[in-house]
């Protein structure tokens with residue numbers, strides 16, 4: 001009897017234990033954790049990282065003509081002090097590469113004085129890299145309640161519209177909604193060209209008839225962007241005079257409109273064609289006065305350009321090169337990275 005009671009008691013206990021364990025199991029092992037929104041700063045960091053994985057390799061394949069200018073520097077094998085012949089070669093190569101007289105002289109002085117303990121290519125690479133130390137960050141946000149505007153200026157044919165198309169793609173792929181302002185009303189074909197980029201990238205566009213006031217196109221684009229809660233406006237401009245109005249006056253006016261509530265100009269990019277070499281510099285100076293330029297987009301570095309122009313531009317104008325164009329395709333625009341760039345010219 002007692003034995004039977006003990007057996008029953010044990011059975012009841014075991015049963016209770018099993019039930020309790022089942023209950024426990026029914027509770028999910030991992031309760032969902034309340035997640036906080038990703039901090040802004042982290043989002044900005046991720047957004048700014050270049051899309052391409054191996055930039056140096058990609059650049060090397062695109063910068064063929066710039067790279068070949070440096071062939072003769074890459075093949076100087078001596079280490080330590082340089083002969084006069086070798087110094088002459090370096091000087092000639094640097095001048096041909098478009099880095100400019102001042103930078104060339106500074107690098108030559110350094111080579112004469114300190115030699116090239118790690119080889120000539122390494123010394124030139126270090127010197128070029130040292131002169132490309134500007135802050136290249138880009139702003140994609142405006143004050144609360146205002147729409148950030150990126151304005152693009154530059155003479156006809158340098159690649160403004162193409163650059164805007166490529167950047168629209170970049171913004172869209174980073175999750176921003178984009179409105180394009182077809183502010184080049186000089187020719188109908190210009191806004192048609194921008195329309196094609198809008199179609200291709202999924203960006204919204206505001207355009208007007210040929211000859212329309214570019215300021216009002218930008219104004220309308222801002223209205224549209226504000227109404228739709230768009231994240232950014234990219235504004236194209238004409239690269240030549242419309243009738244008798246002065247182009248630079250017109251640009252100042254467009255800028256004022258773009259910077260008026262609800263808009264805020266957070267970047268003004270001057271687009272320069274790298275294949276025009278030192279001419280790009282004199283063009284740039286004219287524009288600098290009219291528009292407060294915050295960055296340069298250097299296009300066509302893939303063509304017959306000589307890459308050293310990047311160094312000359314930054315030195316002479318004291319404005320950072322922020323993007324470079326290396327082809328006509330939508331993916332052929334990269335965030336300018338000095339190290340990848342210099343490596344692509346001088347790596348063995």
Ligand SMILES: Nc1nc2c(ncn2[C@@H]2O[C@H](COP(=O)(O)OP(=O)(O)O)[C@@H](O)[C@H]2O)c(=O)[nH]1
Nearest residue numbers: 156157158159160161162299300325326327328
């Ligand atoms: N090879 C090459 N061609 C480019 C690049 N950027 C623009 N282009 C070409 O340059 C020409 C003029 O460009 P466009 O955007 O119309 O210049 P815009 O007048 O300043 O707007 C077009 O044929 C573009 O395809 C580039 O980075 N590399």
Ligand SMILES: [Mg+2]
Nearest residue numbers: 160161184190
């Ligand atoms: Mg254009």
